[in-house]
Amino acid sequence: MSFLFFFPGLVDCYSRNIEVKPGDNNKSIEKKIQLATNHDTLTFFPGEYELETIIIPKPLIVMGIDFPIIKSKTGNEIITVISDSVQIVGLQLEDVETSFMVDRAAIRIKDSNHFLVSNNRLINTFFGIYLEHAGDGLIENNIVAGDATEESTSGNAIHAWYCKNLRIIDNQVTNHRDGIYFEFVDNSLIKGNISADNLRYGLHFMFSNEDEYIENEFRNNGAGVAVMFSKKINMYRNNFLFNWGNSSYGLLLKEIYDAEIANNTFRENTIGIYIEGSTRINYFDNDFQNNGWALKFSGGCLDNHIRGNNFLTNTFDLSVHVLIEGNTFDGNYWSDYSGYDLDKDGKGDVPHRPVKLFNYLINETPETVVLLRSFFVELLNFAERISPVFTPDNVLDSQPLMKKISRSEIVLK
Amino acid sequence: MFRIFQYSLKDLIRSRWIFYYGVFYLLFTTGLFILSNDLSKSIISLMNITLVLVPLIATIFGSMYFYQSREFVELLLAQPLPRQRIFGGLFLGVSLSLGICYLLGVGIPFVFYGIAGSGEIWNFLTLLFNGVILSLIFSGLAIWIGLANENKLKGFGIAIVVWLFFAVIYDGIQLLLLVAFSEYPIEKFSIGASILNPISLSRIQILLKLDISALMGFTGAVFKKFFGTNTGIIISTLSLIFWTIIPFMGIIFTSRKKDF
Numbered sequence: 239m240s241f242l243f244f245f246p247g248l249v250d251c252y253s254r255n256i257e258v259k260p261g262d263n264n265k266s267i268e269k270k271i272q273l274a275t276n277h278d279t280l281t282f283f284p285g286e287y288e289l290e291t292i293i294i295p296k297p298l299i300v301m302g303i304d305f306p307i308i309k310s311k312t313g314n315e316i317i318t319v320i321s322d323s324v325q326i327v328g329l330q331l332e333d334v335e336t337s338f339m340v341d342r343a344a345i346r347i348k349d350s351n352h353f354l355v356s357n358n359r360l361i362n363t364f365f366g367i368y369l370e371h372a373g374d375g376l377i378e379n380n381i382v383a384g385d386a387t388e389e390s391t392s393g394n395a396i397h398a399w400y401c402k403n404l405r406i407i408d409n410q411v412t413n414h415r416d417g418i419y420f421e422f423v424d425n426s427l428i429k430g431n432i433s434a435d436n437l438r439y440g441l442h443f444m445f446s447n448e449d450e451y452i453e454n455e456f457r458n459n460g461a462g463v464a465v466m467f468s469k470k471i472n473m474y475r476n477n478f479l480f481n482w483g484n485s486s487y488g489l490l491l492k493e494i495y496d497a498e499i500a501n502n503t504f505r506e507n508t509i510g511i512y513i514e515g516s517t518r519i520n521y522f523d524n525d526f527q528n529n530g531w532a533l534k535f536s537g538g539c540l541d542n543h544i545r546g547n548n549f550l551t552n553t554f555d556l557s558v559h560v561l562i563e564g565n566t567f568d569g570n571y572w573s574d575y576s577g578y579d580l581d582k583d584g585k586g587d588v589p590h591r592p593v594k595l596f597n598y599l600i601n602e603t604p605e606t607v608v609l610l611r612s613f614f615v616e617l618l619n620f621a622e623r624i625s626p627v628f629t630p631d632n633v634l635d636s637q638p639l640m641k642k643i644s645r646s647e648i649v650l651k
Numbered sequence: 652m653f654r655i656f657q658y659s660l661k662d663l664i665r666s667r668w669i670f671y672y673g674v675f676y677l678l679f680t681t682g683l684f685i686l687s688n689d690l691s692k693s694i695i696s697l698m699n700i701t702l703v704l705v706p707l708i709a710t711i712f713g714s715m716y717f718y719q720s721r722e723f724v725e726l727l728l729a730q731p732l733p734r735q736r737i738f739g740g741l742f743l744g745v746s747l748s749l750g751i752c753y754l755l756g757v758g759i760p761f762v763f764y765g766i767a768g769s770g771e772i773w774n775f776l777t778l779l780f781n782g783v784i785l786s787l788i789f790s791g792l793a794i795w796i797g798l799a800n801e802n803k804l805k806g807f808g809i810a811i812v813v814w815l816f817f818a819v820i821y822d823g824i825q826l827l828l829l830v831a832f833s834e835y836p837i838e839k840f841s842i843g844a845s846i847l848n849p850i851s852l853s854r855i856q857i858l859l860k861l862d863i864s865a866l867m868g869f870t871g872a873v874f875k876k877f878f879g880t881n882t883g884i885i886i887s888t889l890s891l892i893f894w895t896i897i898p899f900m901g902i903i904f905t906s907r908k909k910d911f
Contacts, residue, residue: 482867484875508868528691530865551692553865573692599826603833604869605841606826610858612851613703614822 253277253299260285260306267292274298282306282329291315297323305330305359310344313337316363319347325354334363336391343368343397347375355380365393366414373402377409384413389437394419398426406431413437417459420446429453439464439490440481443471451476456488462507464490465497475501478510487512488529491519499524501645509534510552513542522546523645531557535565545569548643549592553610556592557601558633567592571639579640590638593629595622655727655737659744663716669748672708676756684764690771694778697757698857701782702850703818706789709749710814713793716745718803728911735903738798742902746790750783757782774860781853784891788849789814791898798905821848838873849894852887859883 256270256278267280267289274280276297284304288311294300300317305328310316313335317326324347331344344363347353353375360366366382369375377396386392395411396418398404404426410433411417417433420426421444428451433440440456441463443449450472456462462478465471471494478488488507491497494516503525504510510529511521515538522543526532527550534557535542542565549555549572556567569585577588596615599606609615622629663669679700683693720741727737758779766775793810800806825844829837845851858866859878866878877883 482864484868486868506864508864528861528864530862530868551695551861553862599830603830604871605833605837605874606829607866607869607874608841608845608851608855608858609822609826609829610854610862610865611699611702612822612854614819614826616699617819 253279255279255281257281257283258287259283260287262287264290264292271295271298277323282308289316292317294319294321294324296321299325299327300329301325302328302330302358304328307332309333310335310363313342315342315344315346317345319345319350319353322350323352324350325356326358327354328357330359330361331363332361334365336364336393341365341368341393341397343393346370347372351375354378359383360395365397366395366411367397369396369398369401369404371400372398373404375401375403376405376407378405378407380409382409382411382414386413386415386437389415392437394442395433395436398423401426405429410434411436416440416442417456418442420444420449422446424448427451431455432457434458436460442466443468446471450474455479456481458482461486461490462488464492465494466490466492467494469495469497471497473497473499473502476503478502478504478507480505481507483508487534490514491516494519503527504529504532512536513539515539517541519543520545523643524548525645526550526552526555528552530554533557535559540564542566546643547571548645549573550642554594554597556633557597558593558630559601563632567633567635569637569639570635571642572635573642575638575640577638584640586638586640589634589636591623591626591629591631591634593633594619595628598628653740655732655740656743656747657740659720659741660748662720663744663748664751668712669752672712672749673752673756676753677759680757680760684760690764690766690769691774694771694774695861698778698781698861701757701778701785702854702857705753705782705785706818706850707814709746709786709789710793710810712749713745713790714797714807714810717741717794717797718806725911734906738794738902738906739899742791742794742899745794746787749786749790753782753786754779777856777860781856781891784895785849785853787895788891788898791895791902795898795901795905798902798909817848817850822851825851838871842873842877846886846890849891852891852894856884856887856891859887 256274258267258280279299279301282302284306287308289308290311291314307330308316309332316331326345334342334344343365344360345355346368349371351373355367355377356379358380360382362385367377382395392415394416395414396406399421401423402425406428408430412434414436415438417436417440419442423446426449431454434457436459438460440459443465445467447469452474455477457479459481462481481488487509488504489511491513495518497519499521501523505527508530510526510532512534514536517540519542522545524547529552531554532549532552537560544567547570549570551573555572572590572592575586575590577586579586595618683696687693761775766772792813796810797806829841845855
């Protein structure tokens with residue numbers, strides 16, 4: 239201890255513990271924050287609090303013991319951070335009301351860097367965690383559960399706007415408009431999250447570049463993931479499950495450049511991946527299982543390379559509107575490939591045409607769906623496969639694999 | 652009726668052809684497993700086969716058995732027995748023996764493969780239900796046609812045409828109509844037209860199990876209600892059961908009027 243006398247500046251290193259107990263109101267908490275020095279810990283004791291917005295203007299650790307419940311008194315925001323190096327840990331925040339004028343959030347981090355938001359529970363908070371002009375932060379192990387019923391009256395669970403170097407890890411985001419929303423967010427990582435039952439998208443990228451999302455699970459959302467107007471996004475080892483409904487997809491790509499989509503599982507989505515105006519994208523080692531359409535290409539796609547994927551019992555493997563040259567489909571496993579392999583090199587000797595005639599019919603007249611799998615339609619498909627008339631004859635896999643590519647299934651929590 | 656049903660069932664089970672029929676399914680299903688080794692894929696292949704083959708075999712077998720057992724029927728007619736009992740028993744004998752054959756032929760390999768523990772159990776039960784009910788409907792139709800036509804060749808021909816109509820031609824006409832009138836609201840028509848064809852009904856049940864993800868992709872309240880909820884399964888099951896009553900009633904009605 240004696241050296242502190244010689245280096246009084248170091249006293250700051252010892253963070254004091256400031257206690258907040260049930261019964262404290264906004265005024266008393268504000269005073270405590272005022273008196274606190276940088277890097278002190280503000281400890282919320284167990285119990286229930288009803289508070290108005292708390293503003294954290296200096297580097298503090300805000301910590302809860304046994305998840306103290308902090309309810310928004312007036313329905314306004316609960317915690318607003320306007321300083322660097324703030325940590326928010328172990329709180330349960332509730333009841334932020336919907337507003338049509340302001341995007342209210344349980345935790346707002348504004349113009350701040352090096353923050354940590356971890357192990358919190360956010361329940362029915364319009365927007366959950368709202369980041370604006372924030373960077374170098376970690377958001378982990380939070381549960382953000384909403385009760386969204388309509389897109390227009392609901393917010394996003396984790397919303398990031400003009401941010402850099404975020405890491406969003408192991409969160410559970412449910413029942414919001416978007417699970418995780420990125421707008422102008424660069425160099426960030428999204429890993430191990432579960433995003434389920436959201437009305438619009440499980441994860442939504444707009445104008446965000448050089449990001450990576452891996453090992454997430456997107457379940458029962460309006461659509462799993464939408465990546466729009468972004469460059470260099472890597473998508474590895476994610477699960478896209480049960481994204482059902484009309485105009486619903488596991489993954490939507492719109493105006494994307496230089497992306498890589500690998501080792502993902504797409505199961506029981508209406509459309510596995512919907513691709514529009516996207517260029518230089520590699521799809522490899524993915525599993526497409528029991529989707530309505532595994533891949534649906536709309537116009538303006540160049541240099542998409544689909545290689546080494548498993549297409550397993552999808553209703554339609556591929557739908558192509560207008561396909562410009564330069565997209566390849568070689569070396570995949572298609573479960574409805576009916577060719578043979580005489581030279582035993584593991585690749586079929588007859589090219590596979592993944593686009594069926596009936597797919598064309600269904601695009602023209604959607605009601606014909608009731609004839610799916612009928613004997614007559616199978617006959618038509620067969621005839622078309624032998625000599626393509628309606629379907630593009632350059633869409634083919636010249637080296638279809640004979641055996642399913644075995645891949646140890648990615649197990650997520 | 653039960654006594655006659657018993658006789659014809661015993662007679663049929665001892666017959667060589669019904670045995671071959673059962674063995675065919677047994678080998679086919681086992682073969683599918685050996686080749687694909689994937690439960691869900693085998694179920695899809697089996698469904699395709701079931702929708703075409705079960706009605707065809709039931710039609711042919713129903714006709715053949717009816718014409719073959721004509722002497723037996725004449726003998727029975729000489730007894731003081733109500734006609735509907737005789738023909739009702741005959742119908743039940745043929746259709747149930749075909750149904751049992753299908754059940755055993757397809758079911759045994761699946762049971763050995765361990766269907767009970769897998770998530771495919773409901774798809775499998777749907778398959779079995781449809782196989783059995785299609786056997787009932789089409790053998791019933793065949794007997795009805797046999798009753799109405801004294802001429803063997805003519806009766807046989809009509810039965811085959813009826814099968815061809817329901818299995819292939821009907822879908823072709825439906826497709827043509829749907830495409831031709833695609834400008835109009837044809838949602839209700841497209842579902843309604845399928846209810847009038849037992850094979851389409853079975854197919855829809857299977858679609859509801861397997862292709863639900865594709866079916867969810869269509870807009871329109873009628874489709875959404877039919878495919879998105881249990882309505883589809885309930886309506887198609889009820890319609891299928893109703894379809895088994897039609898040939899049964901037909902047989903009883905025709906047999907009453909017929910002059911032997």
